[in-house]
Amino acid sequence: xxxxxxxxxLPFVGSFLQFLYVEDAxxxxxxxxxxxxxxxxAAALLPTLGCLGLLLPPLALYGWARLFHWAWEKSxxxxxxxxxxxxxxxxxxxxxxxxxxxxxxxAARDVVNATAPDxxxxxxxxxxxxxxxKGKLSVHNGPLPTDRPLLAFSTEGDVLYLWDxxxxxxxxxxxxxxxxxxxxVSTYAVSDGxxxxxxxx
Numbered sequence: 001x002x003x004x005x006x007x008x009x010l011p012f013v014g015s016f017l018q019f020l021y022v023e024d025a026x027x028x029x030x031x032x033x034x035x036x037x038x039x040x041x042a043a044a045l046l047p048t049l050g051c052l053g054l055l056l057p058p059l060a061l062y063g064w065a066r067l068f069h070w071a072w073e074k075s076x077x078x079x080x081x082x083x084x085x086x087x088x089x090x091x092x093x094x095x096x097x098x099x100x101x102x103x104x105x106x107a108a109r110d111v112v113n114a115t116a117p118d119x120x121x122x123x124x125x126x127x128x129x130x131x132x133x134k135g136k137l138s139v140h141n142g143p144l145p146t147d148r149p150l151l152a153f154s155t156e157g158d159v160l161y162l163w164d165x166x167x168x169x170x171x172x173x174x175x176x177x178x179x180x181x182x183x184x185v186s187t188y189a190v191s192d193g194x195x196x197x198x199x200x201x
Contacts, residue, residue, distance in 0.1 A: 144185075
C-alpha cells in the first residue's frame with residue numbers, strides 16, 4: 001500500500017528538492033532551470049524510500065498490537081505509533097533537505113573558488129562570461145559585470161539568470177542574482193581556474 005502513491009509523490013518531492021537547490025540556495029527561479037524528468041524522479045527516490053523505511057517500525061508496532069489483541073492498550077499504541085511515524089518522517093525529511101542545502105553550498109563554494117560546480121540530479125551550473133551585444137542593456141539588479149565569470153544554470157529561454165560569486169563575498173552588498181534578456185548578450189563558458197574574462201575589442 002505504501003508504494004501506490006509513489007508515481008505522484010516522486011515528482012513532487014524531486015521538484016521540491018530541485019527548488020530548494022536552485023531557488024532557495026542561489027535565488028534563481030526554479031522554473032528557469034530545466035532538468036530531465038528522470039533526474040527529478042532520481043532526486044526524490046532516496047528521500048522518499050528513506051522516509052517510507054522510517055515508517056516501518058511504527059507500523060510494525062501497531063501490527064503487533066492488533067495481532068496480540070492488546071485491546072486495553074490499543075488507543076495508546078495507536079497514538080504512540082502515529083507520533084513516532086510523524087517524528088521519524090519529519091526528521092528524515094529535514095535530513096534530506098539538509099543534504100540538498102549542503103550540496104548547494106558546496107556548489108557555491110566551488111564557483112567562488114573559480115571551479116565548475118558538481119551536477120545535482122540533472123542541474124548543472126556553468127561558469128560563463130557575458131558580453132553585451134549592444135550598448136545599453138536592461139539588467140535587473142545590475143550593473144552586469146563583464147570582467148569576471150558568473151554562474152548560470154541555463155542559457156536557454158528569453159531571460160538569462162546569473163549569480164555573481166563576487167557579490168556573495170560582499171556582505172551587505174547588492175543581491176548576487178541578476179537577470180538580462182538573452183537576446184541582448186552573448187555568453188561563453190570558461191575553464192576551471194579562470195577568474196577573469198578577456199576584454200572584448
